[in-house]
Amino acid sequence: MPAHNFPAPSTRAPLLMPDGRPHAGTVFLNAAIDHPRWDVGDYSYASCHRPPDDWAMHLAPYLYPDSEEMLRIGKFCQIADGVMFVTASANHRYDGFSSYPFAIFDGMDPARPSLPDGPFPDTVVGHDVWIGQGAKILPGAKLASGTIVGAGAVVGGTTNPYSVVAGNPAREIRRRFSQAATRRLLDLAWWDWPIDTILSHEAAICGGDLAALVRAAGSRPLVSGGEKT
Template identity: 35%
Template sequence: MTYYEDYGPDRTRTLGPEPTLHEPVSITESELGAWTEVRGHARLHESEIGDYTYLMERVQLDYATVGKFGNVAADARLGPTNHPIDRPSAHHFTYRTAMYDLGEDDDSVFEWRADQPVEVGHDVWIGHGAIVLPGVTIGNGAVVGAGAVVADDVDPYTVVAGVPAEPIRRRFSTDVAERIEATEWWHWDHETLAERVGAFRDIERFLAAFAPEDGRQRGQTDA
């Protein structure tokens, strides 16, 4: 295994089709796509990450789906579990009851949590320490600033930041975003990505090769 020297001895340089896990991690009832990486002390519960998505250290996902090519920075949390504050007590003894030898657990709380999933699109960057609250949907190509608390849905290719998070600018103009979206490049296979990776280093080159002005996908054009 090879490492990036400038990022310390535990930063991998090469990944493979099988998920790369840096122990310790906690993964329960979750699915990981190809070429994914999960850094140490991350936790996934009833969640899914798409191909090429990586989770940095101490990321927590609960009832969350992250699309392909997701970039999730350290200490981010998606879908943090809510407490039922309409009860006399918000403490989890009222539903994790068996833990305290007080009777049977209340499964309705866990069902309630699962009914508020987080949905994150493809090519989304979640910044360091950001929190995405239950029930939020984040569109393709969006960016969430470090430390943001996202309580409302985020439109595709929109940059949000702050507490609560608010739009601060668009990543691309509406026209450019639509052209990129039309390519659905995140579904290209590994071989195609290898052939076309050069175009991903220059937006104008990418648009010219794969995203014509009329928005129709040009799937066979060489990069």
């Protein structure tokens, strides 16, 4: 695909229908979401069969502007219909005899003993993560770059880079590549390359040709900073 045809990351609805109309149910998230507790990388998108008015509320309904935690999503992530991020502000206190949040119905004083006292961990999604239909991502989850999340999975904790996880609770099904190839991919961090360079090497990226990717990197410095988790 010619690079000049690829939509800018600031495009809200980057997917065009055959008649040229934008598909409202697929959005680049950093163009569709303006929320102080979201941090989204370029080209990460979400899809929904019934497009919401508020994508931030649709995807992370418990993440409020005054929440303590953040939802951080890297570049080139793919989020299917029905995915929900259950962030830390959804939690109840459960170390006592009751988990009932009395304070939310009676003034919401943060000092009230029925409210959780933290910590409120960030939820972090690395780069090039594919989250399948209907998956739930739990508070404080850390999805490493290259993770694939199966449809309907309930994911907590930390995943390994380039792993496939599925089930409730989600468990690792397999690793996508060898440890050596995974380390090399994280060092190459192709998601940090200019979009023209990425598109020029689409066949190597999508076809799993690591040798071609290494050649494509050329004199580009190899860094590990692309891995967010």
